[in-house]
Amino acid sequence: MDDRSDPCRSIARREFLMRAASGTVLTALAGGLYAISDHLTSEAKAQTRDDGRPRLPPGQRVIEQLKPMGGVPGDPSRASFRLKVHGEVESPLELDFAGLLAMSPVTRRSDVHCVTGWSVLDAKWKGLTIKALAERAGLRPSARHVIFEGAAGYTANVRLREALADDVMVAWELDDHPLRRQHGAPVRAVVPDLYFWKSSKWLTGIRFVSRDQPGYWETRGYHNHADPWKEERYG
Amino acid sequence: MADGGIPEPPRPPRRPKLKLRKWLRALHRDFGYVAVGLTFIYALSGLAVNHIADWDPNFESFEREYTVSTPLPTDDDAAAAAIVQQHAGIEGEPVDVYRVTDDLLEVTFEHRTLHITLGEGKVFEEGQEPRLFIRAANWLHLNRGKKAWTWFADGYAVVLLLLATSGIFMLPGRKGLAGRGAILIGLGIAVPLVYLSTVGSP
Numbered sequence: 001m002d003d004r005s006d007p008c009r010s011i012a013r014r015e016f017l018m019r020a021a022s023g024t025v026l027t028a029l030a031g032g033l034y035a036i037s038d039h040l041t042s043e044a045k046a047q048t049r050d051d052g053r054p055r056l057p058p059g060q061r062v063i064e065q066l067k068p069m070g071g072v073p074g075d076p077s078r079a080s081f082r083l084k085v086h087g088e089v090e091s092p093l094e095l096d097f098a099g100l101l102a103m104s105p106v107t108r109r110s111d112v113h114c115v116t117g118w119s120v121l122d123a124k125w126k127g128l129t130i131k132a133l134a135e136r137a138g139l140r141p142s143a144r145h146v147i148f149e150g151a152a153g154y155t156a157n158v159r160l161r162e163a164l165a166d167d168v169m170v171a172w173e174l175d176d177h178p179l180r181r182q183h184g185a186p187v188r189a190v191v192p193d194l195y196f197w198k199s200s201k202w203l204t205g206i207r208f209v210s211r212d213q214p215g216y217w218e219t220r221g222y223h224n225h226a227d228p229w230k231e232e233r234y235g
Numbered sequence: 236m237a238d239g240g241i242p243e244p245p246r247p248p249r250r251p252k253l254k255l256r257k258w259l260r261a262l263h264r265d266f267g268y269v270a271v272g273l274t275f276i277y278a279l280s281g282l283a284v285n286h287i288a289d290w291d292p293n294f295e296s297f298e299r300e301y302t303v304s305t306p307l308p309t310d311d312d313a314a315a316a317a318i319v320q321q322h323a324g325i326e327g328e329p330v331d332v333y334r335v336t337d338d339l340l341e342v343t344f345e346h347r348t349l350h351i352t353l354g355e356g357k358v359f360e361e362g363q364e365p366r367l368f369i370r371a372a373n374w375l376h377l378n379r380g381k382k383a384w385t386w387f388a389d390g391y392a393v394v395l396l397l398l399a400t401s402g403i404f405m406l407p408g409r410k411g412l413a414g415r416g417a418i419l420i421g422l423g424i425a426v427p428l429v430y431l432s433t434v435g436s437p
Contacts, residue, residue, distance in 0.1 A: 068291040070284075072379065073363075077343040079333035097335065116288035178341075178350045180361045182296045185348065221437070234437065 040064070044121060055111065057228035060119040066174070067118060068182035074151025074202025076185040083170065083187065087147070087208035090138030097186060100172070103128055103136065108167045110192035112199070113228040125190050127171030131164045133206060142210045148189045148198070149205030155215035156198045157224070158191055160208070167192050170203055195226040195233065256405060263401040266394050273391045280376035283369050293370045294363035297347075303356040309337075316342045319351055319358055 040062035047055035056062065075081070078097040086092040095103075107126050113119045130146065146163040148156045162168065172179050172187045179185040184201025191198045197217045218224045223232035283292035303322045307315040316332045319342065331343040335350075342349040347362025378384055403412065403420065410416060 067288060068294070068296060070287050070291060070293055073294075076348055077331040077333065078335055078341050079331040079343070097333075101336070114288070118288060177359060178348070178361075180296070180298065181348065181363050182291065182294065 038062070040121075044119070053229050055121070056119060057113055058231055060113055060117055060228065062121055063118045064120070066112070066120050066123070066183055067114070069114065069116070069196075071150075071154065071184075071201055072152035073181065074184075074204065076181045076202075078172075078186040081186045083203060084149075084205040084207075085133050085137045086205065088140040088143035088210055089134070089208055090140060091136075093133070093137050097172075100128060100170070100187070103132060106132075106169070108169060108190075110167045110190065112190070112192055112196050115195040115197060115222065115226070115233050124173075124175050125169060125171040126173035127169040127187070127190070129166065129169045130189075130206065131166070131168075133170070134164065134208070137208075139208060143208035145209050145212045147205075147207040147209055147213055147215065148200035148203060149207060150184070150188075150200040151202035151204060153216075154200055154202075155213070156189070156200045157213055157215045157218060158194065158198055159212075159225070162193065163191070165193070170206070193227070195223075195228055197222065198226055256407065259401045259405050263398060263405055266397050266401075270391065270394050270398060273387075276372045277376055277391070279369065280372040284373060284376070291363075292366065292373055294365055296361070296363050298359070298361035300357070300359050303351075303358060305356070307340075307351065307353045307356055309353050312340055315340055315351065315353060316349075319349055323349070323358070323360065325349075 038061060041056065041060075044056040044062050045054065049055050081097045083095045083100065084092070085095070105126055105128055107124060109122050109124050111119060111121045112123055134143075144160050146158045146160055148158065150156075158168075168191050169189070170187050171190045172185075174180070174183065179188060184203065187203045189198070189200045189203050189206075212224070214224050218235065221235055223235045225232050280292075283290075286292075301323070303319055305318055305322070307318055309315070312332045312334055316329055320329070325344060325347070327344060329342045329344055331341070333341045333343070335341050338352055338354050340349075340351040340353055342351065344362070346364055347360055350359040350361075351357070374380065375384060375388075378388055403416065405411070406416065408414065412420075
């Protein structure tokens with residue numbers, strides 16, 4: 001008998017198709033329900049920032065805690081921590097952890113946005129602003145960009161004007177706890193208004209430069225600027 | 236022989252049998268065997284890293300908070316660290332014992348850090364345990380080690396090209412390029428093209 005006229009085979013195929021269709025519909029419904037019940041995202045979408053932009057950039061959903069996003073870890077010990085502030089500055093610095101603590105730490109609350117689509121609102125960071133570090137090192141007028149240097153050669157570039165904003169900092173506490181290893185302990189950069197890969201973890205240096213130098217992800221296809229409100233995800 | 240009957244008509248000369256497919260099958264089979272190990276490593280790592288927003292493919296993170304009831308000395312960091320270590324049941328020597336502030340002691344182990352508030356005996360412990368297989372697979376996939384692995388990775392890429400190319404011509408007829416094969420190859424090429432043209436492109 002020809003396979004094509006076998007009724008058993010025909011029914012089995014019909015049954016398979018019906019089950020596949022049912023599964024697809026159920027998955028879509030579950031996804032829809034999940035989206036509707038995501039009240040954190042809905043609330044954030046209804047809010048506006050002081051600068052007039054919506055609080056939640058397009059394509060983002062709100063979650064409650066930072067997610068670990070990988071990377072080659074650096075030394076998490078505060079004892080061996082050193083931060084170089086160098087490049088286009090009058091007096092290059094090398095600070096240990098005690099040196100950071102001695103520089104009047106500040107606390108800032110900010111929203112952070114990951115390029116993979118999650119955002120965390122009102123993260124509470126304790127650390128030092130880049131502006132304070134730049135003032136201490138004596139920024140030269142030739143400086144135009146900041147390169148954050150992390151463990152294992154990681155770098156991220158940020159325009160100077162944006163790096164000197166009041167909420168851009170090096171941070172060692174998140175939500176009243178020491179920064180966890182997975183989030184770049186002992187110290188990471190925090191650049192809230194750019195996608196979060198710019199906020200280098202396991203920070204080892206801050207280099208001021210006159211010419212832009214695309215960093216690790218920027219040279220691997222991600223956007224050089226990374227503004228979440230313009231969805232500058234890929235270059 | 237013509238005696239006793241009509242002689243058979245002469246047969247057309249036989250075309251020499253094409254051995255190319257036989258060779259292709261043999262190459263496909265053997266390169267396929269060679270590729271098994273690396274395919275598992277690259278495929279599993281690819282799945283793991285594709286979903287990095289949902290889980291950490293390299294480490295399993297943990298944290299806990301507890302209080303040590305024994306009073307902790309404020310003038311002997313090593314002794315305070317030892318008391319907490321014993322209380323927490325942590326084995327091994329600390330990598331670092333560091334007094335962050337007058338009241339805060341940090342004890343670093345290879346895979347965990349203890350942040351101890353000496354006055355209250357409060358401990359915040361956090362750390363990461365590496366996921367052995369998948370971390371090693373990711374390390375290879377992302378070519379973190381560079382050096383000779385670049386050669387192996389290039390070789391694997393060439394083997395994949397050979398497998399794909401030999402696969403195209405391996406079967407004759409309707410299940411090969413003359414039928415189903417062509418349709419499925421077209422489908423495979425169309426998926427990225429449709430994605431690029433509809434969802435997005437660089």
